[in-house]
Amino acid sequence: MQMINRFRMFLILGCSLAAYYPISLCGQGVANKPVDLAFESEFSDHFLNAYWSINPDYAIYEGYYKNAEMTVIPDDKSRVQLEKFIIDWENKLHAYDPNSLNSSNQSDWAVIDLDLRTNLWKLKTLKEWEWNPAEYNIAGPISRLMESNYAPLEHRLRIIFTRLKAASAYYSAAKKSIFNPSRVHTDLALVQSQGTLTLIGTELESKLRQSRLDREEIKTDLLTLIQARAAVVDYITYLKEIKVKLGDTGGRSFRLGSVLYNEKFNFENPGSSGAEALYRYALSEKDSVLSKMNALSDELWFLYFKNKPKPKDRLVKIAQTIDIVSKQHSAPKDYVHNLRVLLSDLSEYVKTNKLVELDPRLPIGVREMPAYERGISFGNAESPGPYDATAAGYFNIIPPETYPAEKVDSLLREYNSWTTQIFTIHEAMPGHLVQLQHANKSPSKIRAVFSNSTMIEGWAVYSERMMLESGWGHNSPELMLMYWKWYLRSVLNTIVDHDVHVGNRSEAYVKALIVNEGFQSEEEASIKWRRAELSSVQLTCYFSGFSQIYHFRDTWKKEQGERYNVENFNEAFLSYGSVPVGTIINLMNHNHD
16 A cells, blocks of 8 residues: 655555556556456356355355354464465466456455465465464454344354354364463453453353254253353463463563564555655654644633743643643443434534435444453454444443543543544444445455555544544644644654554653653553564554545645545545555546546
């Protein structure tokens, strides 16, 4: 994916993937030529069917349930099969000259090629299956099957218990696969495995007992449930033993190092000038944002501090202004309720101002984050896949009152009345959940299925700016100060991720940067450090994606002049699915031409 900004560090608009893929999307019309028909038959049909057979868990997340009863045992045999699958289909893909295809199929070609090569690299080079015990968890697909209404409860229960029968073999293979694990990923696996026990605990047992399955089947399933719980408990015991052996300093480092980090970044950002260029841009953008926040602090100072002298140090002045404004927040027990009200208000605003089309048939709600998903963030978005596109999407949140008492005030000051607005825009309206609903409607199933994190996170950050530019919040200086603080998170995410995985920066250094120059709480700094330990490159997706989209939007707006319409732009951009931004830019430019 290309990265575009005003310093033109990355490739120019137009055929930007040409540097990465041997294709040219310019001037290539969509036509049903024999080669296109052959490609579509092989890759929109046969490839996807084969893909779901070897990736049944991912299929469930996408709403494809044909292979839902299958559980891939994570052993050497399944890894060899996956490698063979990738190589075989790469050969079939490269039998097609992408330049002979129409523009839509060229994009599908590029998306498939990127996915296959990325997965081969993860399997053979990154090898996270060796050192990340949190890779192994039966909970996700089972939770989706429990929550989805694609079939009667009894049918779904039969599939769930077929999967649970494989739990013992699954965790046995997981234990044999793990070698020299990272200590922090072992900790995460412990937390999330405890959540798995909750998932297959009393709630699932209650659903089983209340179902219309016959008594003998229920009796057999209860025994399966006991055995599955025992397998999870055994894995938890194993993880605890590993943790003792690792101590405080043993095991693989969670840091990727320069080589792996840059390779992973390039897979996530095809066609870009690389991680170093984005890092340098983030450093310059940080200074620009601080200047804006300094001006807003001057504007707000008298309102909140009257005649108190302003600190000469702009960081101190900004911090004091943010601190007093941050005191405006919900009570802990009111936070989730207020979040639901805010989501409703945002939805009405988006509809009234015609910013992006909302489908009233597709519900978006706020709910408590499932236990097995916790351990990384305060909130997240959970959206159905394209094969089950009418299912509900959720803004998951951990209720603040469930946090330790000493952390609640810090949490709510971070997610105050102003930043919660930006947070909800980002995760739900019109951020992640709206974007993913649109992706499910993509005319290309390939582009609906294979998603790019930089596009997804970039859209969410873009939606924040777009909402404020449209008038949400009436340009309130408090909201704008908090917006720039929130945007600064995206900028600092890039800096922190690079500093941690390439620069080997310490926890103390990273937390000081986040607190002193990002004006975030100690609790939020701890959460961000935790994310940097547990993930890599993902934190760069926000700033990278936003910069590309926003620059393209401005270029498009100038070219359109009086014909520009924000809803038309947003609808066109979202119509291509969650593929790399560069692919979307190419398609929009081509179709516009």
